[in-house]
Amino acid sequence: MSGNTLPRPSRPSIAPPSGPLPSLPVAKTRNSTAGPASRVPSSSFLPSAAASNRAVSSSPAYRPSPKHNTSPSVPTLANVSPAGSLPVGKSLRKTVSIGAFPQPPRHMARSNPASPLSTSSTPSGETVNQRMSSAPKVSLHSRDSSLKKPRTSNIGGARGLLPKSPLAPTSFLNGSVDSVAVDTSHLSLPSPPQSRNSSPQGSYATSATTFEDIDDESRGRSETKNSSSKDGKGNVIVSVRVRPDVGAKDSKQEMEWGVDNKRALVSYRGREGGDYVYDNVFDTQDNNARVYDAAAKRLVRRVMEGYHGTVFAYGMTGTGKTFSMQGTATNPGVIPLAITDIFSYIRETPYREFLLRVSYLEIYNEKINDLLAGPVMSANGQPGQQEEIKLREDSKRGVYATPLKEEIVQSPTQLLRVIARGDNARRVAGTQFNAHSSRSHAVVQIVVESRERAPGPVGDTNHNKRSAVVPGGVRVSTLSLIDLAGSEKAADEKVRRTEGAHINKSLLTLGTVIGRLASDKEKAEKNKGKGDTHLPYRDSKLTRLLQPALSGNSLVSILCTIQIGASGSTAAASNHTGETLNTLKFASRAKNNIVSHAKKADESMGTGGDAGSRALLDRYRLEIQELKKQLEGGKAKETKEEYGDELQRDREEERARELEDRQRHHEQILEMQLARTALKERIEHLNRLILSSKSLGVNNSPSFSSLSFHRGSVFSNTGDMRPSSIRSCASHATLEVPRTSHSHHSSAPHGLDGSEEDDSVGENGDGSASQGAQIHALQADLADRNRYITTLEKRLLQARRSSHSRVSMSIRDKLGSSEDGGLLATIAERDAEISSLRAQLEDKERMIAALTSARKKNENAHDVGSDGSPGSRRTSMYRRSNSEGSSIRASGVSLVAKGPTSPTSPKPFLPPPSNNTGKNIEEMTRMLDEMITGRVDRARRSSLMPVSEGR
Numbered sequence: 005m006s007g008n009t010l011p012r013p014s015r016p017s018i019a020p021p022s023g024p025l026p027s028l029p030v031a032k033t034r035n036s037t038a039g040p041a042s043r044v045p046s047s048s049f050l051p052s053a054a055a056s057n058r059a060v061s062s063s064p065a066y067r068p069s070p071k072h073n074t075s076p077s078v079p080t081l082a083n084v085s086p087a088g089s090l091p092v093g094k095s096l097r098k099t100v101s102i103g104a105f106p107q108p109p110r111h112m113a114r115s116n117p118a119s120p121l122s123t124s125s126t127p128s129g130e131t132v133n134q135r136m137s138s139a140p141k142v143s144l145h146s147r148d149s150s151l152k153k154p155r156t157s158n159i160g161g162a163r164g165l166l167p168k169s170p171l172a173p174t175s176f177l178n179g180s181v182d183s184v185a186v187d188t189s190h191l192s193l194p195s196p197p198q199s200r201n202s203s204p205q206g207s208y209a210t211s212a213t214t215f216e217d218i219d220d221e222s223r224g225r226s227e228t229k230n231s232s233s234k235d236g237k238g239n240v241i242v243s244v245r246v247r248p249d250v251g252a253k254d255s256k257q258e259m260e261w262g263v264d265n266k267r268a269l270v271s272y273r274g275r276e277g278g279d280y281v282y283d284n285v286f287d288t289q290d291n292n293a294r295v296y297d298a299a300a301k302r303l304v305r306r307v308m309e310g311y312h313g314t315v316f317a318y319g320m321t322g323t324g325k326t327f328s329m330q331g332t333a334t335n336p337g338v339i340p341l342a343i344t345d346i347f348s349y350i351r352e353t354p355y356r357e358f359l360l361r362v363s364y365l366e367i368y369n370e371k372i373n374d375l376l377a378g379p380v381m382s383a384n385g386q387p388g389q390q391e392e393i394k395l396r397e398d399s400k401r402g403v404y405a406t407p408l409k410e411e412i413v414q415s416p417t418q419l420l421r422v423i424a425r426g427d428n429a430r431r432v433a434g435t436q437f438n439a440h441s442s443r444s445h446a447v448v449q450i451v452v453e454s455r456e457r458a459p460g461p462v463g464d465t466n467h468n469k470r471s472a473v474v475p476g477g478v479r480v481s482t483l484s485l486i487d488l489a490g491s492e493k494a495a496d497e498k499v500r501r502t503e504g505a506h507i508n509k510s511l512l513t514l515g516t517v518i519g520r521l522a523s524d525k526e527k528a529e530k531n532k533g534k535g536d537t538h539l540p541y542r543d544s545k546l547t548r549l550l551q552p553a554l555s556g557n558s559l560v561s562i563l564c565t566i567q568i569g570a571s572g573s574t575a576a577a578s579n580h581t582g583e584t585l586n587t588l589k590f591a592s593r594a595k596n597n598i599v600s601h602a603k604k605a606d607e608s609m610g611t612g613g614d615a616g617s618r619a620l621l622d623r624y625r626l627e628i629q630e631l632k633k634q635l636e637g638g639k640a641k642e643t644k645e646e647y648g649d650e651l652q653r654d655r656e657e658e659r660a661r662e663l664e665d666r667q668r669h670h671e672q673i674l675e676m677q678l679a680r681t682a683l684k685e686r687i688e689h690l691n692r693l694i695l696s697s698k699s700l701g702v703n704n705s706p707s708f709s710s711l712s713f714h715r716g717s718v719f720s721n722t723g724d725m726r727p728s729s730i731r732s733c734a735s736h737a738t739l740e741v742p743r744t745s746h747s748h749h750s751s752a753p754h755g756l757d758g759s760e761e762d763d764s765v766g767e768n769g770d771g772s773a774s775q776g777a778q779i780h781a782l783q784a785d786l787a788d789r790n791r792y793i794t795t796l797e798k799r800l801l802q803a804r805r806s807s808h809s810r811v812s813m814s815i816r817d818k819l820g821s822s823e824d825g826g827l828l829a830t831i832a833e834r835d836a837e838i839s840s841l842r843a844q845l846e847d848k849e850r851m852i853a854a855l856t857s858a859r860k861k862n863e864n865a866h867d868v869g870s871d872g873s874p875g876s877r878r879t880s881m882y883r884r885s886n887s888e889g890s891s892i893r894a895s896g897v898s899l900v901a902k903g904p905t906s907p908t909s910p911k912p913f914l915p916p917p918s919n920n921t922g923k924n925i926e927e928m929t930r931m932l933d934e935m936i937t938g939r940v941d942r943a944r945r946s947s948l949m950p951v952s953e954g955r
């Protein structure tokens with residue numbers, strides 16, 4: 005079995021012995037197993053987190069009746085919930101809620117409250133002297149038989165157990181100087197006549213020690229030998245507790261011992277005998293509550309007030325160290341009673357706020373283990389190695405272990421549960437002397453942080469205390485509760501021997517350090533200013549950890565446990581006696597040598613002061629302030645952000661609107677482009693139509709048109725007037741047909757002389773028919789173009805309206821109202837143009853009408869002149885035509901006749917040569933075409949203008 009896998013047998017409930025006690029080794033109900041051992045909480049007062057269920061099932065839960073006043077507010081198994089609810093490894097970052105603390109008895113004074121454990125009762129509810137209930141009957145018998153003094157019992161409680169006599173040793177730490185002494189009995193075993201009052205080494209009697217502010221009266225036993233209270237600085241309590249040993253009642257060894265708890269005296273009448281006086285001596289009938297009240301209660305209170313305090317149990321294996329520190333369900337030990345007291349104190353101190361954190365470590369084989377860290381798993385899921393914990397030292401914290409898990413606790417139950425969890429992890433094994441022996445030194449550290457808060461308004465019970473914290477400093481103090489492993493003789497097993505060697509070595513170092521403290525003091529006196537004398541604190545982890553306490557920074561209470569008498573064999577008896585004497589000597593040295601100058605811890609401000617930066621209350625306060633700032637900042641930011649959001653929303657909406665507008669514009673542009681394309685196509689189509697029309701009779705293309713025109717030119721031969729080209733009705737401009745000079749036909753150089761035209765007309769001999777055809781074609785062309793113009797107008801109007809309505813809407817905001825005027829002006833301009841176009845159209849229609857009537861007249865003249873020369877008819881026609889032409893000109897259309905200038909001359913009567921006529925018509929057509937195209941383009945551009953501007 006390796007040293008690291010010690011068996012941890014279960015530890016069933018240890019009820020106070022009710023029958024004859026067995027001889028040593030005490031038949032503890034704990035089982036020793038070969039595997040890793042753990043203390044089973046069912047036996048301990050401290051409930052195990054992990055095994056609380058087992059505890060409940062294996063032993064009756066401890067449910068104190070209301071009359072059970074030993075520890076009325078101590079949580080029990082019944083009210084300690086399984087630790088499963090507390091996630092391992094997670095610290096609660098909350099301050100202590102005062103309301104959650106157990107209520108102490110009402111009669112307790114705040115400054116020096118009586119212990120809530122001052123009375124005791126059985127679980128059945130009967131209030132009795134707990135000493136009676138826990139002490140073995142045989143002891144009582146022994147006591148009675150030896151002392152023959154009646155025991156006067158103060159049913160009131162443990163305080164009644166304190167001596168009444170002024171000489172009676174009163175624990176000044178308890179402060180119960182007004183205690184009523186009721187029990188004057190003490191165990192006084194006959195001693196040999198030669199026994200001395202002091203040991204050969206001198207007196208081991210200890211003196212009472214005092215805290216700085218303890219009144220003189222409480223230094224009850226300071227008159228005893230080697231009083232260290234003379235210097236007024238001793239803050240060390242040394243107590244000795246005798247474990248009952250039922251099996252040794254009649255042994256010779258027992259007869260050699262005398263235990264006087266009244267005088268706090270242990271006397272030995274054997275070899276090296278003497279009287280050993282301490283601050284407290286607890287006999288076999290004293291229960292844990294009494295031990296706590298006398299040895300630790302006051303210290304715990306002082307810790308709450310700001311002192312550092314250390315309580316440790318020292319003694320041979322199996323003498324009751326764990327029993328005293330942890331206790332049982334029915335007999336809670338120092339640790340649970342201290343926890344109860346801590347929370348009672350907090351509840352009684354409304355003008356301060358507290359924060360508690362707890363750590364739990366063990367020193368096993370000179371290695372420090374964190375008992376709260378839980379099992380460590382390696383990457384492959386196998387149990388891994390805990391990070392090595394080292395001891396460090398700094399000026400503010402002294403010596404401390406790191407990294408060590410600390411848990412913040414808010415209630416006694418929670419604190420007990422944390423400690424129970426640590427207990428389960430502690431190394432325990434069965435030994436020759438103790439079936440459930442602690443194989444390590446266990447250190448519970450409770451760090452108490454406190455800070456003053458402002459008193460609430462008078463009568464205001466609901467005053468919010470949390471908001472009334474005085475901006476003062478935080479005080480940090482530490483309570484260390486240490487259960488040492490017991491010194492022991494060599495064990496049979498190798499592992500036990502190794503453990504024992506480490507245990508003994510560290511205890512030896514402890515003894516050495518304490519032994520040297522006296523000489524250290526003397527040397528220090530002698531060598532003032534010459535530097536410190538060396539103390540071997542570093543020789544063991546235990547002494548290193550205890551260094552602050554041993555060197556005077558802490559209040560100290562040492563509980564030494566002994567067992568007098570031996571169970572059975574003489575060897576065992578002599579062994580026990582030797583060990584017991586060693587323990588007594590250790591206790592005396594500790595009492596004489598340890599000097600405590602413990603002072604109240606300074607209140608730290610922020611990171612300064614005694615507590616330094618480790619004060620969580622400070623850190624939390626700063627954190628709270630920081631969070632509040634952030635909250636307020638967040639609120640302001642939220643407001644800003646809200647405003648910003650609104651702006652952002654507006655901007656986004658605007659952007660969306662713009663995007664929408666753009667899309668709409670884009671659509672409009674597309675529409676317009678489509679419209680344009682459609683218009684272009686239409687124009688092309690119409691142009692094609694026009695070309696087709698030309699080819700049918702207007703143009704003089706060499707093919708059909710020229711032929712037809714030639715045919716048409718026959719009318720010149722018939723003297724018919726040559727019609728001016730009236731091509732296209734889409735022209736907006738004044739139709740002024742320019743005089744064209746023989747552009748197409750070099751074969752017609754005469755221009756207006758019309759010789760060739762005459763020829764051509766003459767050739768065809770069908771000038772009127774040709775003219776009619778031309779006019780007809782022109783009319784058709786004109787009608788076509790009229791339709792086209794109308795369509796264009798409509799389209800343009802439509803496009804302009806839609807463009808105007810859409811674009812003006814979208815760009816109104818952007819361009820401002822001044823643009824409206826521009827648009828309106830543009831629209832008015834377009835309207836004017838359209839009107840002009842209409843007017844021109846009307847002119848053209850009139851021109852066509854004039855041409856038509858001229859043709860008719862011409863035809864009539866031709867008919868009239870059938871008996872005359874056609875030329876005369878032609879002439880008259882021409883003249884009329886000329887006059888018609890004048891009228892047309894007057895009406896705005898400039899039709900310049902290209903015919904003969906002299907009506908008398910035959911030539912003038914001749915119609916213009918057919919070539920010229922075709923040319924003129926063609927030119928006119930082309931001009932009209934150009935004009936129409938130009939107009940259409942202009943109109944189109946102007947209608948599109950606002951869109952492009954809008955873009």
Ligand SMILES: Nc1ncnc2c1ncn2[C@@H]1O[C@H](COP(=O)(O)OP(=O)(O)OP(=O)(O)O)[C@@H](O)[C@H]1O
Nearest residue numbers: 018032247321322323324325326327438441442490
């Ligand atoms: N005052 C006492 N009254 C009744 N029983 C006691 C008392 N002291 C010790 N015992 C019993 O003696 C046995 C040994 O006690 P305990 O385990 O506390 O010894 P220890 O000093 O812690 O030993 P170790 O150093 O080996 O751990 C336990 O069964 C315990 O219940």
